Amino acid sequence: MTTVLVTGASAGFGLAIAERFLADGARVIAAARRVERLEALAARHPGRVLALPLDVTDRPATAAALAALPAEFAEIDVLVNNAGLALGLAPAHQAEMDDWERMIATNCAGLANVTRAVLPGMVARRRGSVINIGSIAGEVPYPGGNVYGATKAFVHQFTHNLNADLVGTGVRATCVEPGLVGGTEFSNVRFNGDDTKAASVYAGTQPLTAEDIAETVHWLASRPPHVTINAISMMPNCQSFGPLTIKRN
């Protein structure tokens, strides 16, 4: 039975990813801070979900939790580094430093903490998929994307550098880079609980869904072992790239 660790499994993509693997008969370690949501998931799939309270920004706690997994969950085949967030959309000269610090701590340091704790076991078993959730924001700049986009550029490059280190080990890494995805808590978190502002992001669009992302992640994990897909960039059909900005006198 495949064992999958999903960070940020209490909402949005992470919950959909966990459900997708569970539908396929996998065992899932569902990790996040809001443990009651993880326990609800575990109750729906008795015996196949380990609800793991985890703040990925806490390095010692992350290392300890992953070192103490019960035997039936200890051999992780698929790590989905999904936990992450955007905070605010203010221009760089007005943004809150606390927001910047938290994005870097979660999206960069947190992702590295979990990866570093899981990789040795994968390499020793000579098998594993690490699937990192980046963003189109790591490829394309936009106003107010400043540190959030930069954290996702980190995720992109970290994924490629993982593959440089893991060549020939049987372990592979992929960065999934979505654009507009609706139906998650992402924009509510970004706008600090302002539901009206969050809803306006998706008004008049047909965004991707968390299930679209989950299907892609599941597909990646089920590629044959000789295949490494470095990155996937995906957007809804209603979204594309804009022109470069020129400020004229």
Ligand code: NDP
């Ligand atoms: P949600 O806000 O719906 O879910 C985010 C998840 O991350 C929650 O389960 C939350 O759980 C968890 N999380 C946040 N901080 C921590 C932490 N310190 N430790 C552990 N878990 C944490 O967002 P989405 O599902 O939309 O986003 C998931 C990922 O996809 C993020 O990395 C995001 O940047 C990325 N993304 C999102 C896009 C979108 O348009 N929605 C597009 C492209 C990328 P809890 O609060 O319980 O800890």
Ligand code: 8X3
């Ligand atoms: C989430 C997509 O465009 O809000 O990463 O940055 S976007």
